[in-house]
Amino acid sequence: MEYIVIGAVILLVLFFIAQYNRLIRLNITVDEAFAQIEVQLKRRADLIPNLVETVKGYAAHEQSTFDAVVTARAKATSATTIADVAAADGALTNALKGLLAVAEAYPDLKASANFLSLQEELSTTENKVSFARQFYNDTVRSLNTAVKTIPTSFFAGFxxxxxxxxYEVENPTDRNVPGVKF
Incomplete structure (x- = not known):
């Protein structure tokens, strides 16, 4: 009888440790996933000055578009919370769409090897940002499920x-393509 009680206590302790460790691992995974989003957003922010300068050489009269990109980049690099990073990310994405729309109006620019290289690098980075966002949301879903379901919900506070x-980038009502007028 004594061995059964000791065995049951050991099983309960092992169960407790397993649930606790699972929550900690999920929490660390979410932190890591958010860090990956920030890495990719930093990479994109580093590409933007070169892209803006390249386009500026061909379309100097598009100053408001350049200003919007530079302002959005500044906000994106200074955001810290998930909500602020997501909002700044969405604003920067829209500003970049406007910049690339301006570039479409200049055939010489579109043919420039430097512009094409930057555009390809930006496209690759956007894909990586998208993947990082999805991975983050997947890990958040796993963590939230564990935190809100039994038995792990009993261990979340501990x-x-x-x-x-x-990670939500934009408001669904803001999905319109930005207009460019000359």
Missing amino acids: AKVDARDF
């Missing part, structure tokens, strides 16, 4: 792990 916000 592990000091809370549900996290999803």
Whole structure:
């Protein structure tokens, strides 16, 4: 009888440790996923000055478009919370769409090897940002599911792990393509 009680206590302790460790691992994975988003956004922010300068050489009269990109980039590089990073990311994406729309109006620019290289690098980076966002949201879903379902929900407070916000870039009503007028 004594061995059964000891065995049951050991099983409960092992179960507790397993649930606690699972929550901690999920929490770390979410932090890592957000860090990957920031890495890709930094990469994109580093490409933007070169892209702006390249386009500026061909379309000097598009100053408001350049200003919008530079302002959005500044906000994106200074954001810290998930909501602020997501909002700044969305604004920067829209500003870049406007910049690339301006570039479409200049055939010489579109044929420039430097511009094409920067555009390809930006496109690759956008794909990486998109993947990083999706990975983050997948890990947040896993963490939130664990935090809100039994039995791990009993251990969330003890592990000091809370549900996290999803990474949402834009408001669904703001999905219009920016207009460019000459």
